[in-house]
Amino acid sequence: MTALPTAETITCMDVLLRDVKVGTIVRTPGDFSAFSLDPAYRATGGVPILSLSLRSASGGLRKDARPVSGALPPFFANLLPEDHLRAAMERHHAGNVRPGNDFDLLAALGVDLPGAVRVLPSDGQASVATRTTDGPRKVRFSLAGVQMKLSVMKNTGKGGGLTLPLGDGEGQYIAKFPSTAFPGVSENEFANLALAEAIGMNVPERELLSRDQFEGIPEEFDTLAEGQVLLVRRFDRTANGRRVHIEDFAQIFGLYPARKYDGAAFHDIASVLNVAISSFAALEFVRRLTLSAVMGNGDMHLKNWSLIYPGAGDTPALAPIYDTLSTVPYIPSDGLALSLGGERSFKALGPARWKAFANRARLPEPAVLKAVAETVHRIDKHWWTLPERDVVPPSVLERIDAHVRTMVQILTD
Known part of the structure; x- marks a missing residue:
């Protein structure tokens, strides 16, 4: 049987904004990473916009930045989870992703990132094993931040409930789990979001749910804390699944x-x-x-x-x-x-x-x-x-x- 590829073997990834190729990230020997804009995207003047950080003072696009040692360029590093959430994701992808390696983790999670960005291997092959030969499919989405949370979808039909998305980018909601360190944090945020809406602010839909309404949550992401789960609709996904x-x-x-x-x-x-x-x-x-x-x-x-x-x-x-x-x-x-x-x-x-x-x-x-x-x-x-x-x-x-x-x-x- 052919060995499944791992994130460590990937050296070049295409950066897509929806379906537009905007550039390429390359990993060189010595663990340097460099991002370069695609010439066709540069010719558009940078539309659709990937980041305001790419704009020069004169309004045009900046020159490509120098390679970064031991890390991704900042824009891409900010797409990855942090601290406990990152540790949980690395454990989930153990064997495919080396702990602390940003490039590996981005290669593993690049199909479903915050916003409309996707980062895919330049050869078009799967970047890492999405399932083990004898085990369940691996989750492949990234949510920035430190709180334990997952991108989930609502099941349709009898029973309903929530589960992890089976396909890339299908998560409609962010489920934020209770914390042993901060009792009542889900309820706290739920009330604050309700207040923000009551005083006229633009707030995503949200609801509080019990843990038994979730199916198939990997143990790496289970906080084992008492309390409810806060479910917030993702505003970077439209109702029909389009990435924003x-x-x-x-x-x-x-x-x-x-x-x-x-x-x-x-x-x-x-x-x-x-x-x-x-x-x-x-x-x-x-x-x-x-x-x-x-x-x-x-x-x-x-x-x-x-x-x-x-x-x-x-x-x-x-x-x-x-x-x-x-x-x-x-x-x-x-x-x-x-x-x-x-x-x-x-x-x-x-x-x-x-x-x-x-x-x-x-x-x-x-x-x-x-x-x-x-x-x-x-x-x-x-x-x-x-x-x-x-x-x-x-x-x-x-x-x-x-x-x-x-x-x-x-x-x-």
Whole structure:
């Protein structure tokens, strides 16, 4: 029997954006990786858009970057899972993927990545074994981040339920599993997403489910924690399964995931939104920042803000809000993930900080302060009677409520 190929044997992969070849990633001896744009794609001026990081100051496409030693270029490194989620995926693909090797893991998971990107072997052959000779099919999707989560699909017909996708890119939802370290985290995020929707923000569909509604979850991804599973509809997939391209701000700034907390400040994100989209998008970002401050979310780092490229993929928009929850119940001393006007402490976010943020982002101070005030008012109006509060464990809810009261007072004085 012919041996099944492994990710380690792959040295060249084509990068596709939907069905358009945009470039090639090559692995050279010594474990260097290089990404080069395809000449035909370069001739289009970079449409559909792969990443704003490829744009030069003059508006054209940058020259191809130099090879990177021991890692993928930042854009592709940010497509991979991190920490515990990555370790689980590497265990799942043990024998095909070497631990800690980005190129191997991308070769294994490249058929179903966040957004509309696919990374496939240049010879068109399967990159790694999708099933063992005597075992079940291997999952081959990647979700960025550290929380244990899977891309899943809803079964149709009698019984329903959810299961892992059998084909490439069929996952319609992200299932986020409970955590032993952070009790009630699924319920916490569920309520925060409901609040965001109640105050007029663009939020994906979501629901809470019990674990017994899932089938075929590999043991590597089972957290064995008590609590419900949060199911969120993927906004990078349409109802008919079409891929919609997205990129997070670590990708936009050309930074590796390790720098998601210190590679930029919030005003840098606002500046990009103001220039690449509109001042309205930048002010919507201000509203979401205000929500994070009031609810005590200290994890809105660069990878938790994204652009989305709907339609033809030539015009960016601010992606729906995601990964929004309160971290202060678990980390009482937590602060903002990035600097806002030179400050990270929630309780220091008075008008002076927002004015400094506005000036650095080149946004009008009155518009920023108005957006903050209106958002605080809406949160205070909706949070206390929000039906979804009832699912949050009392000990977690009590800590959230105390933080909200404090921040409403700070931001309305």
